Structures are given as C-alpha cells and as structure tokens.
Amino acid sequence: MTLLDLTPRAATTNRSSTLPVAIIGAGPIGLAAAANLVERGIDFVVLEAGDEVAASVRAWGHTRLFSPWKHLVDPASRRLLQERGWELPDPERAPTGTELVEKYVAPLADVEPIASRVRTGVHVLGVTREGMDRTRTRGRAATPFAVRIRTSDGTVEEIAARAVIDASGTYLSPNSLSSSGLELLGMGEISEAVTPALPDVLGHDRGRFAGRRATVVGAGHSAANTLLGLVELARQEPGTSITWLIRNAQAVRVSASTDDELADRARLGSRVDQAVADGLIDVLDGFEIIRGRRTSEAVELVGHRNGEVVAHATDVVVNATGFRPDLDILREIRLELDEIVEAPKRLAPLIDPNVHSCGTVEPHGFRELTHPEQDFFIVGMKSYGRAPTFLLATGYEQVRSVTAWLAGDTASAANVELVLPATGVCSTDLGDGGGCCS
Template structure:
C-alpha cells in the first residue's frame, strides 16, 4: 500500500478528534480514530456531571452535523447548555456510531515514529509513512501505518499538582487518599459524603475551581460544618472572577459570580498569596497545607486540586515537534494563546500552519495543541481540524481561509480567568498579595439565584 493510500490516524475520540474524522470523510479521505477508553469521549464522561458554559450551538461541528443528519439525529436546542453527560449522549457517541468501524476503542497509542527512522535520521524521512505502536485492551501489541497523524488526545490524563513549582508538593503523593484532581460529583451520595460537614481546601482560580466552590457553597447552605478554604497563589483583583455580566458567554460570567458569592456569603475563605510547598498529615489524619514561606493553614479534611492540565508528550518522543519552551504548545501557536495576553475570547484565528511541526504530516489539535495554556474552547478545536484536514487533502485555499470569532470575556487582558497558571502570569500587574491572608471580599452580595444557576459549573475546554 502506498503512503497516500494509508489512513489518516486520529488519536483520541473526543469532541475534536471525532470532528476531525467527520471533516476527513467530507474530503473523501479515510480516517481511523484510536480511543484508549471503552467508548467515545471517555474523558468527557469523567466530568459528565459538569455543565458546560458554552451552548449546544457552540459545541457541535458543522461537518459532524452533516455526517449525523442521515442517521435521524436531532440537533439539540442551540441555546441550551449541555452537561458533559448530555454532550456525550446526544452528540459525541452518536457521532462515533455514525463513523462506524473507523473508530477503534480500547486502543492506546504508546509511540509514533517514521518507518525505519528515529528522530535523528534525515535521509528520505518525509517519504516514509508513520508507524504507530499500539496496545489493545487485552494487552496485545500492534503496529499501524498512517499517512498523517492528528493528535487530539487532550490533556485530561495529566492534571497539574498542588505544588506551586509545577511538581508535586512534599507529601502530596502520600496524601493521595484525601486529594482529588477533578471537580467532584457532589450529587453522588458516596462522593458527597466526603465533603458534607467537613472542611475542604480548593486550590486553583479557574472555572473548575469556581465550580467546586459554588457546589460546596450549595451544600454549606443546608449542611452545617461544610466549609471551603480557597487557596489562591496570587492576590484578588478585579479580573479574578472573570467577566461577570460583561462576559459574552453568560454562563461563564455567572460561574465567576457564583464563586464570588461563595466567599461573600461566608461559605468559603479566600487565602491569597499562598504557594503550596508541602502537605502534612496531622495526628487526626487531616491535612495541613504549608506554603513556601513556612506558613501553615488550619487542618482540612479534603483537598481539591484544580491547577490545570498539561500535555502527555511521552509517546511522541521519536517525532520532531516544534514546541514553545514555556507553554509546550506549537511554536507558531504559542504567542497567539499566551495567557499573559489572551483569554478564550481574544485568541487570534489560526489553523494548520500554527498547529503543524517540523515533522510534516503531524498535527497537535484541540486541548493538546494548547499545551499548558488554559484558553481553549471547543469551537477553536473545530476550526483547527477544519483547516488541518483541508491541508491533508491538498486544498490549501480552504486550509488557509481560517475564520474564528469567539465570545469575549469582558475583562481587559483576560489573564487569571481559568486557573493558577494564567493567574500567576498576571501578577506583574500588581495584584499579588505579599503574604497569605484571609480576604473578606464584600463587594456587594450576589443573588443566591446566580449561585444556583451557575453551580453546575463550566469548563473552558467546552
């Protein structure tokens, strides 16, 4: 089989990976989607209880809709806000089903290389197909050849640690039984029992942290003794809670207001300027957080770490990637998504040229393309794969005609809206507190209805 007859392999059957497959089908090319999980959108299923702050109209892809139309699929109300579970049940799994045997489940990619060429070899490199090393659900090793590789595997599997230096805090691994790195599903009775009547530290200052704070506040209103301690590595500024009523994604703005209300109403204490150095276990089994300057907080029962995610690049070690040294995003894309300068709504339009690499035929798309930047939206990923698949098909006029209009946040600069990585990079603006402190915000009460409306949460990756 010639290289051009080989399939285009897509790593990951999430929203962007499945959209890429739909666009390839539209171009008359054969996709093959490899998903490590047992079903489509396995990562989304893990946060099925979280409601997106994007509407249905913003999280479905046009090419995917065309592929779904003959199946009798009914498009959900464009103005509605799906949960992760809704997104999976009513769009992502039906899309994977429409792609049929082009999607392989239980297949983990463990390596990608050029046939017979490690990363040091130049000779005849671009003429060789890609070889993917796979492990199936039953433990078998397989090899697969491809004409191009689209990595849409996301970043969900590699959450950031509690340690402020980017590595786990001292004692963090030993305290794993009381730490979670995801927004907990507090509607699950078994999960809820961990937090009811207890003191919980929430580390992070992005949408996920806002979701956790708002849901814990909901519990606190009915369950005495339930309280949150919000750990922020910087200070509190006007942009901390996002765009509020000025946010062109209303649910995202409401989510920030819900987190603010949790603090204003006394359901959470905000501890600012606290960079976690160690997590110690007290005699009663509770956890004590220690900052890098030696300050210690009162013991907590549970810790929720929501400090963002990072890409897993280990299986791409034999591929020549061009990555920004800070963000671990493609070099051409990095300055366009730099959280020092950009929020979700100020990302410059981009496509195949910005997500390509020195290794021709390899593309990192979706959350994976953003590396450690927290400014990703699903519609950004859909536009990426529209452009990338057109380039693979040889239609460069279409590939270069990139159009992307995103809702603005309503906050100048936008840094600090989604997690501590972006927040820290705004510290130069003078919003960082010199030492940890309990902060009563009291800038005006937020209606309880706003908390209830937004407490279902949101995700920049929506």
C-alpha cells in the same frame, strides 16, 4: 458528501498514501477530525484510551457548559449526523457534559463510517516513524508513522499511518499541586485524599465530601464550579466546610467582570464572590504549596505564605490547578513548541494568556499547527499547551484546516475563518474541547 472508498487502492510509489490517518482521542475534536476526513474520502482510525468515546467529558458530565448548543457542534459532524435524521437540540440551551456526549458525541461516533474505525480501550504508548528515531532525516517525510498502542487485554502492537492528528486533550495530565510544577513532595502519603478537578460533589462523589473539610486548590473556573457545588452541599450536610486555596493574592480568572464575553461565566464569578463575602468559603490566598503530609487526624498541605512556612489541615483536596500536555508519547517526533506554554511555536503568540482571552484568539489552522515533523499535528486543547483557555469552535476550525491540508486542498486549508457572535464559545481548564464553559 464523499464517503470512504473501502476497495483496495492501486499500489503507489509512496506507501504512506495508502495508509489511514491516525487520530489520537475520541472526544469532540478527535471525532470532528474523523467527520472531516469522511467528507474528504480519507481513511482513518480513531484511538481512544477510555472504554467509551469522550471519556474525559464523561468524567465531568454533571457540569453544565456556559455556551448553548448552537456553538458546540462541528459543521462537518453536523452534516454527517443530519443525513441520518439527527436534529440539533435546543440551540439556545447550554447542555451538561453528559448531555453533550449523549445527544451529540456518542451519536456521531455511532455513525458509519466512523463507528467501525473507533477503537476504545487503546492506550497510545508512543509515536515515531517506522524504523526511525527522531535523529534520522533521510527519507523521513515519505516514511509512514508507527503508532505503538496497548489494548485493553495488554497486547502491544503498532499501527502504520500516513499522518497523525493528536487530539488527546489534557484532562488526564493535570498540573501538580506543588507550586514548583514538580510532583508534590509527599504526594504518596496523601494521594487517597486528592481528587481530580470537577468532582460530582452533589452526586456520585457526595459521600467523600459530606460533613468533611474540603479544600479546593486552583484559581480557574473548574475550581469555581466545585466551590459552588460544595456551598450547596454545606447547606444540605452540616459540618461540611470549604477552603479555597490559591497561589496568588486573588483569583483574577474567576472574579466577576462586567465585560465578560459569556454571561453565564460572569454569573459564576459573581456567585463565588458572593459566597466568599457571605463567609461560606474561606479563602487562603498567597499560599505556595511545597509538600503534603498525613497526620493522625488530617491531611496537611504545607507551604509558604507571607514569608513563613505554614500548614493547612483538611480532609479532602480537589486538584483544580489546570492541565498540561502529555508529551511523553511524542519523544521521537520532531516538535517545535513554545518554551513557556508548550503550544506549537507559531500558535503560542495567538493564545498567550497574558494578552488574550478565549474570545480574542484569532482563527488558525494547519500553518500555525505545523511542526518540523511533516503530517503530524497537535489539535484541540492539547494544542494550547498550558494556556488556560480554549475555544471549542476554534478546535473544529483547526481540524477542518488540517484535514484539508492532508487532502491536498491548500486553498481551503489556508482559508481559516471563525464566525461567532460577540459572546464567543469558550472552554476553560478542561481537555479535548470540553470544559465547564465551552
């Protein structure tokens, strides 16, 4: 393995070549990018908005993943860790999100030369080229990137970078509760009653749900996990009631399927189906939410159903409607995105949720992730835009290919492979390669 050479480099005609690669996000994918850059001998800096690495994964850490350890560790990261005596946990056991962080992601972040290059509590405000907005072309490719950040003490500064890898995920940018996609009308009235996806209903968030009316909005596996947690809570806490609100006539993505690639995911669907059949979960289907409002006794979701405007009263709402990429920080970067799913244009046909499941997406690398902005890449869950499924191992292959390209190893960058058993490694609904079913 080639470690980083920290001695001053000789001056070159291209200043960018002397600068680090900026990685946005210190989750599994961002740190995998770092590990691959270590092997390539390329300097880097990792910028993490959370106070700790893998902050998004920690937020749903109580949730157990669908896939076992053997499918959840990046090869370059594993080599780096094993050189320090790290051992892979039981390869056939599926960890929780917390276990994934504590036994893999956090130890990886503590390994030098990664540890000294991770900056936490850093919010990226924007990415551009030094002295150039997106309209200027002459000399653009040779001009360093400028990554504007705000640190935890409020200081705003800019970091110069030779390339940028955006692995910030999508967990912090959920879809709206509104069926229109715009911010829900009346959200300000009910915001205190709305929780993000995958609350810990049997642990940390128990008091918020116990003995109350809970409504879970969304048709994916994040919704299913929360529904099952609420079913158990209702057994323990009398008065807890559960409504599953979905826009369509049925939750196709959750309902059990005999040909599901992941057995645990299939069992999740079966358990939800059974809870519905047993009357433990009330299903409110075909409900298109148009606004929220607060009454003296409840929170109400108002929407269209069967051609009529109706209101659903509840105490607490779980927004499990999925996620979307935050593109605001990339306004001055020249992107080429699919007009529907907001994924890189060349990648979008490979991940179209109308055609593909997570197990049928082909391996892909720097070519499919390339934008008109040279040496800028969106990777991991954010690269999938609004597509609801993401293959964690595919994210690892993405960053292996991208870092090979940045190192000038075109042959390796172009040779993308993903060898997995038939079960695949699928992550649904969550950001940065984590997810309840990775």
